[in-house]
Amino acid sequence: MNRTKSTMRITHIDYTILGLLKQQPGTAYGIRKIFETTALGNFSSSPGTIYPAVRKLKKLGFVVDTDKHKRGSTMKLTDAGIAALKKWLLLPVKKEDITRNTNLLILRFAFMDDLIDMTSRVGFLEGFVHQVTMYLEELNIFYQKNADTLPVQGRIAFEHGLMQCQAHLKWGIHALKTLKVKGYEN
Incomplete structure (x- = not known):
């Protein structure tokens, strides 16, 4: 074709x-x-x-x-x-990116180095942190309502997802602090 x-x-x-x-x-x-x-x-x-x-x-x-x-x-x-x-690098971070393509978001961020201005990089990270925070709240609400009724392995697997999301949030905050401290002189 x-x-x-x-x-x-x-x-x-x-x-x-x-x-x-x-x-x-x-x-x-x-x-x-x-x-x-x-x-x-x-x-x-x-x-x-x-x-x-x-x-x-x-x-x-x-x-x-x-x-x-x-x-x-x-x-x-x-x-x-x-x-x-x-154009791809500057796409806004959406919820479905967080739920399905977090590694791709990190890759996009890695490619921004000398191609994207600092304000846009910071904006990307702020969008990332915001979307992860919102998703983590949803996961926590679900967990609080359903943890006692989930099968043990299902609960443990869900906890893995929670911990992974918490790690993404921690990384996003770290990256944002690092850029804001070192960033605007670049």
Whole structure:
């Protein structure tokens, strides 16, 4: 199926590749190795995932080859690729991001380094802390009402989710304090 640029959907893996190439130009093979050897292993590092994504990013004009060598072509982002990455990074934090994609939010934050202004980074973290706080309140209310009636393993599993959410909140507050203390001079 040959889709036009306007019908191509950009996925989280596409944005992750853009973020990696923003940090450092590289090859598709190099990107696969990063996915295989880092926490990005949560995504598929298979050639059937990475290479089609790279082809799509090239077709969209987000990535261009800079030189060819044994392991493939070194790629870098175009201005359009940088703009697409920035747009993704600046999306507001929503409840469903907290409930389903917290690791992706942390990845977005990691890619903000020299691409997003400090005010927007702080705003992102404030949104993160707000959404986690709201979700944690919902979880606590549910737990208080239902803990005694849950099967033991179900209660323990739910407690894991509570503790994980509390850890996300602690990290968000820590990150916010760190940026606010060191941040505005950057």
